[in-house]
Amino acid sequence: MSDVAGIKKAAILLISLGTETSAEIMRQLPESYIQKISYEIANIDYVNPDEVDEIATEFLEMAQAREYVLDGGVEYARNLLNMALGAQRAKEVIDMLNQIQLRERPFDIARKADPQQLTNLLLHEQPQTVALILCYMQPDKAAMILSQFSIEKQAEIAERIGTITRTTPAVIEKIERVIETKFSSFVDNETESVGGVHTLVEILNSVGRSTEKNIISMLEEKQPELADEVKANLFTFEDIVGLERGDVQKVLREVDNDQLALALKGVSEDIKQFIFQNLSSRAVETLQEELQFMGPARLSAVEEAQQKVVAVIRRLDEVGEIYLRRGEQDAVIS
Numbered sequence: 226m227s228d229v230a231g232i233k234k235a236a237i238l239l240i241s242l243g244t245e246t247s248a249e250i251m252r253q254l255p256e257s258y259i260q261k262i263s264y265e266i267a268n269i270d271y272v273n274p275d276e277v278d279e280i281a282t283e284f285l286e287m288a289q290a291r292e293y294v295l296d297g298g299v300e301y302a303r304n305l306l307n308m309a310l311g312a313q314r315a316k317e318v319i320d321m322l323n324q325i326q327l328r329e330r331p332f333d334i335a336r337k338a339d340p341q342q343l344t345n346l347l348l349h350e351q352p353q354t355v356a357l358i359l360c361y362m363q364p365d366k367a368a369m370i371l372s373q374f375s376i377e378k379q380a381e382i383a384e385r386i387g388t389i390t391r392t393t394p395a396v397i398e399k400i401e402r403v404i405e406t407k408f409s410s411f412v413d414n415e416t417e418s419v420g421g422v423h424t425l426v427e428i429l430n431s432v433g434r435s436t437e438k439n440i441i442s443m444l445e446e447k448q449p450e451l452a453d454e455v456k457a458n459l460f461t462f463e464d465i466v467g468l469e470r471g472d473v474q475k476v477l478r479e480v481d482n483d484q485l486a487l488a489l490k491g492v493s494e495d496i497k498q499f500i501f502q503n504l505s506s507r508a509v510e511t512l513q514e515e516l517q518f519m520g521p522a523r524l525s526a527v528e529e530a531q532q533k534v535v536a537v538i539r540r541l542d543e544v545g546e547i548y549l550r551r552g553e554q555d556a557v558i559s
Contacts, residue, residue, distance in 0.1 A: 232258075234280050236265035241277045286310065290318045304545075312543045335404065340366055344373045346407055352378060354400055356385035357392060422451070426458045435528060437461070460538065462488065462531035466499045468538070472547035473503045479537050482508070486515040487530035490522050 239247040239262065251259055289309075293302030306315035335343060335358055347355050347370060355374075359367040359382070371379055429437050437459075444452035465473065477485070477500070489497055489512075501509045541547045 232261045233265050233269075234283070236262050236269060237272050237277060237280050238284055240266060240269065240272060241281065286314075286318050287322060290322045307544050312540055316543070335362060340369050344370045348374070350404075352381045353385050354404075356382050356389060357397070357400060358404065360386060360389060422454050422458060425455055429455070429459055435525075460535060462535055463492070463496065465534070465538070466496060469548065470503060472541075473499075475541060475547055476534070476538050477503060479541075480534055482511060482515065484530050484533055486512055486519060487522060487527055488534050489516060490519065490527045490530075 235258075239250060242250070251262070254262070286306075290302050290306060293305050303315060303319055306318055309315075310318065343366075347358065350358075359371060362370075371382060374382060429440065441452060441456065441459075444455065465476075468476070480488075485500070489500065501512070504512065538547070
């Protein structure tokens with residue numbers, strides 16, 4: 226959500242709440258936000274009732290998510306929201322909440338900075354300053370920066386991180402002002418990380434199989450290493466044979482027989498046998514009969530059926546019902 230969009234949504238929400246309630250809320254806001262929201266309210270002539278409902282629902286979901294996070298942490302919130310809103314909407318709410326919380330936290334410019342630029346600047350700061358900044362950064366980025374210091378400095382910074390329990394807002398604000406002044410000539414505050422393998426995989430997970438195959442084929446020619454990394458994280462219908470027996474059975478219980486038969490049209494005998502081994506004898510007979518009497522099918526229809534099966538697999542993986550291996554990052558330790 227952009228800053229402008231967020232302010233406008235806040236203005237619409239306050240309008241819908243009425244004068245008395247809105248005035249009470251406005252008194253709790255910083256002066257800068259009061260001015261921005263007041264400007265938006267003054268320039269809104271008409272609000273669509275559907276838009277009001279949507280914004281009010283989003284506000285309630287975000288408030289509920291924040292309460293869950295405060296009660297039991299992000300995973301606790303995600304589990305409760307999955308049950309209340311469904312996996313997809315729960316993910317959207319958690320992502321929005323994370324973005325808002327990041328913007329609210331100190332050292333925002335440092336979190337957006339290029340790790341190497343940030344490291345170069347922090348190398349000259351006092352260990353206690355570096356420790357405080359790393360406490361507010363993404364863990365993987367903080368680890369990357371910490372590893373660039375000498376062994377002695379690493380130990381000193383780590384010790385300070387481990388012993389920091391609380392810091393006054395005044396101290397944080399003072400250090401933040403100094404750091405932002407130093408970073409301003411190195412960091413574009415509007416730059417954010419986008420793209421990457423994860424983003425590409427998410428996109429390919431949603432396209433048709435033909436498009437997916439074409440893109441992978443081209444990547445294999447132009448950037449083999451990137452193609453390998455994408456394939457290691459991309460789940461296709463053929464990868465179903467890599468699932469555990471119990472997980473496959475959970476998936477098959479949620480797939481219509483007609484859809485499954487169409488998805489198996491033209492696949493290798495190994496995949497068919499793998500599916501048959503995870504069905505009851507009666508279900509196998511029914512499926513084999515349907516495959517036997519099924520006439521020619523369009524490739525696009527078969528691929529669409531396979532994508533629907535894969536969508537079930539991804540959904541169950543997202544909510545933790547099954548385990549989906551994705552390269553080395555999801556290795557299981559027993």
